[in-house]
Amino acid sequence: MDRVRAAMVEREVDVLLLSVGPDLPWLAGYEAMPLERLTMLVVPVDGDPTLVVPRLEAPRVVERPGVFGLRAFGETDDPVRLVAELVGSGASTARLAVGDRTWARFVVDLQAELPGARWSRASTVTGPLRALKEPGEIEALRAAGEAADRVAAQLQCGEIGLVGRTEAEVSADLGARLLAEGHQRVNFAIVASGPNAASPHHEPGDRVIAPGDLVLCDFGGTMFTADGVGYCSDITRCVSVGEPPSEVADAYAILHEAQEAAVEAATLGTACEEVDAVARRIITAAGFGDRFIHRTGHGIGVEEHEDPYIVVGNAAPLEAGNAFSVEPGIYTERRWGLRLEDIVVATPDGPDPLNTVDHALVVVDG
Structure with missing residues (x-):
């Protein structure tokens, strides 16, 4: 996680948002199922990462307290809003890097929830590290x-x-x-x-x-x-x-x-x-x-x-x-x-x- 945060500082990224795709298991050891229910790891450049998962998927997660905290949401909860809240008080101007394989529907919804944020691809942070x-x-x-x-x-x-x-x-x-x-x-x-x-x-x-x-x-x-x-x-x-x-x-x-x-x-x-x-x-x-x-x-x-x-x-x-x-x-x-x-x-x-x-x-x- 230290290497990732150093790369975030270098790339001027405030929060890394990882959903389905290889970056999530590479960093957190958890492979998200590609579902209509959002799974997302929220990694602030300062502060503790949080893995947002559907409650019915939570039993699949091997918890890693030193890597991330777990936030499970119910069927009637709004996971996009939950992610927006985790982005924090600076959400209106945050610089966010979202996983390259994140479903478009979730990216669009997040952009609507965080209209002032600036967006980039997470691979600009994770790609050089994974290589x-x-x-x-x-x-x-x-x-x-x-x-x-x-x-x-x-x-x-x-x-x-x-x-x-x-x-x-x-x-x-x-x-x-x-x-x-x-x-x-x-x-x-x-x-x-x-x-x-x-x-x-x-x-x-x-x-x-x-x-x-x-x-x-x-x-x-x-x-x-x-x-x-x-x-x-x-x-x-x-x-x-x-x-x-x-x-x-x-x-x-x-x-x-x-x-x-x-x-x-x-x-x-x-x-x-x-x-x-x-x-x-x-x-x-x-x-x-x-x-x-x-x-x-x-x-x-x-x-x-x-x-x-x-x-x-x-x-x-x-x-x-x-x-x-x-x-x-x-x-x-x-x-x-x-x-x-x-x-x-x-x-x-x-x-x-x-x-x-x-x-x-x-x-x-x-």
């Missing part, structure tokens, strides 16, 4: 990454059957294995086979995987700490059912080289866009530049996608504690697609990959 992971957060990400590695290893050794199964069936299998390896939540499990792999965010469907298919698997979930905060995993590996054609094998060799070089470039002080450029230069020099159609990476933590973004135009330097994906891809429309992804942490000793499972285009029997 710099503390040691405990890095270890939580490492545990999630190791669990994802174990599932990827099961895919690569042929333990997860492919031939004769639909993408959706394999996706469900990956998700179940993530849970078995310690995740509490499956966030996504992309399984894209054959021509479907050319769509980077393909939705697994009823296509049956066949011999000769290239299969791209991109999956991740959330593992919760003892404090109730969830940290994410995200990994991509490709396997080939039978020997891949030389065109695919050659493209994968380029992709592997680009991904490895980008990871090595992810040192403290290096601009985020330069990490992207390292991968992009290698892929472009090999003639695949127009087939690398997305950024090289995204930050990860309590969200799958958060700051910092490894993309052209982001000149921000990498700092110790930044955690992010490095995932270049090469896609040939309606034919095949390749992507290789690891999570990496920037440290004073160099880039620290949280995923170490085999990076090769592994051939499986199916």
